[in-house]
Amino acid sequence: MGRLFGTDGVRGLANRDVTAELALDVSVAAAHVLASRGAFEGHRPRAVVGRDPRASGEFLSAAVAAGLASAGVDVDLVGVLPTPAVAYLTGAREVDLGVVLSASHNPMPDNGIKFLARGGHKLEDDVELAIEARLGEDWERPVGADVGRIRVDIGLAGQQYVEHLVSTVGTRLDGLRIVVDCANGAASEVGPAALREAGADVVVINASPDGRNINEDAGSTHPEPLQAAVVAAHADLGVAFDGDADRCLAVDGAGRLVDGDQIMGVLAIALRDRGALPHDTLVTTVMSNLGLRLAMQAAGIATVETAVGDRYVLEAMRAGGYGLGGEQSGHIILAAHATTGDGVLTALHLAARVAETGRTLQELASVVGRLPQTLVNVGGVDRARTDDGVLQDAIAAAEKALGETGRVLLRPSGTEPLVRVMVEAATQDEADRVAHELADVVRDRLAL
Numbered sequence: 219m220g221r222l223f224g225t226d227g228v229r230g231l232a233n234r235d236v237t238a239e240l241a242l243d244v245s246v247a248a249a250h251v252l253a254s255r256g257a258f259e260g261h262r263p264r265a266v267v268g269r270d271p272r273a274s275g276e277f278l279s280a281a282v283a284a285g286l287a288s289a290g291v292d293v294d295l296v297g298v299l300p301t302p303a304v305a306y307l308t309g310a311r312e313v314d315l316g317v318v319l320s321a322s323h324n325p326m327p328d329n330g331i332k333f334l335a336r337g338g339h340k341l342e343d344d345v346e347l348a349i350e351a352r353l354g355e356d357w358e359r360p361v362g363a364d365v366g367r368i369r370v371d372i373g374l375a376g377q378q379y380v381e382h383l384v385s386t387v388g389t390r391l392d393g394l395r396i397v398v399d400c401a402n403g404a405a406s407e408v409g410p411a412a413l414r415e416a417g418a419d420v421v422v423i424n425a426s427p428d429g430r431n432i433n434e435d436a437g438s439t440h441p442e443p444l445q446a447a448v449v450a451a452h453a454d455l456g457v458a459f460d461g462d463a464d465r466c467l468a469v470d471g472a473g474r475l476v477d478g479d480q481i482m483g484v485l486a487i488a489l490r491d492r493g494a495l496p497h498d499t500l501v502t503t504v505m506s507n508l509g510l511r512l513a514m515q516a517a518g519i520a521t522v523e524t525a526v527g528d529r530y531v532l533e534a535m536r537a538g539g540y541g542l543g544g545e546q547s548g549h550i551i552l553a554a555h556a557t558t559g560d561g562v563l564t565a566l567h568l569a570a571r572v573a574e575t576g577r578t579l580q581e582l583a584s585v586v587g588r589l590p591q592t593l594v595n596v597g598g599v600d601r602a603r604t605d606d607g608v609l610q611d612a613i614a615a616a617e618k619a620l621g622e623t624g625r626v627l628l629r630p631s632g633t634e635p636l637v638r639v640m641v642e643a644a645t646q647d648e649a650d651r652v653a654h655e656l657a658d659v660v661r662d663r664l665a666l
Contacts, residue, residue, distance in 0.1 A: 401437025501543030
């Protein structure tokens, strides 16, 4: 059996891979592991459990609550809320454990289980491994008054989260018209509510979740409806969340997409201007466009690159004491206010920068000039042999020819016999040519 936990919790097809039985068992195991490590020492343990609107989240959250309560943990069921809201509540309410039932931007049939430690941070790898090791073990069950109690707390939790979000923004959004695409997901209520509370005139689309329509032709993975709605509403900007609202992409007043790289650039400069960007450093992944790094260099802001995945961004931020990091996908972490990526928080701070400067989002985002990029997926190859000498020589020669206005990135797939070749260059023609030349070398040298 492979690892149960991936880079973002347990995830798979709901009721096939992620079952009620698994949700109950893994929750019991989590309670046992945390108890054995002293997390519950001296007090009655308590957890917050939330979910996105997927139909399967209803029975999975019930199973998680049952598992935790059977292990003696009191549970606050907070209903449909974004992943970052559950992370915030885990810290703000000083509970021992947070649990989110969500598959984020994945299609509706999927679901997942994500555990958060005290304070709202993701569990460490060794804790997840310990939980896996204790699945299905025999244990002495609490009885009588020692069993956990389950309390339903929906409205107050959402209100507490919205108040927190608005309190982080020092500039009112009065006078800004903002279109919000909620992806029929977890932020369908709290996302528009936070922006309205901050003063914006809000136009809402895709905020009618029915358990089946999450992420369906909507949200950050499908920005086209938002682009059209911004233009039709003569809005100043638009923002799009994904299903669990830990991501945010934006659209300027002319309907042009503003991706996570550009948003990070805008926020990094805003924080730097206020003296609130620790070490004048932004943390990105290797997939961020080279244009972001060049823009930050011109602005006197250093960049730290990590492997792809918000887990690695967070690790680098915590290790270096950095305050801002994220991914091109719009998963952006503002460490002063959140322990994870938070789409609604990002939207508020992006809109606040527009309001405080009096400049359009198009003007602000233009500081990051995206270099032309080409991605070629090469299948049927041995992804474990990318250290091949001939291939590495070809990459080195290509990088030397591209100079400072280009780069090459090879990424082996984690699950398939496939290698991704990504090239950025000064022109699209050059990016296309170099990418396909290197793809040919990969096919020739790594063929199965």
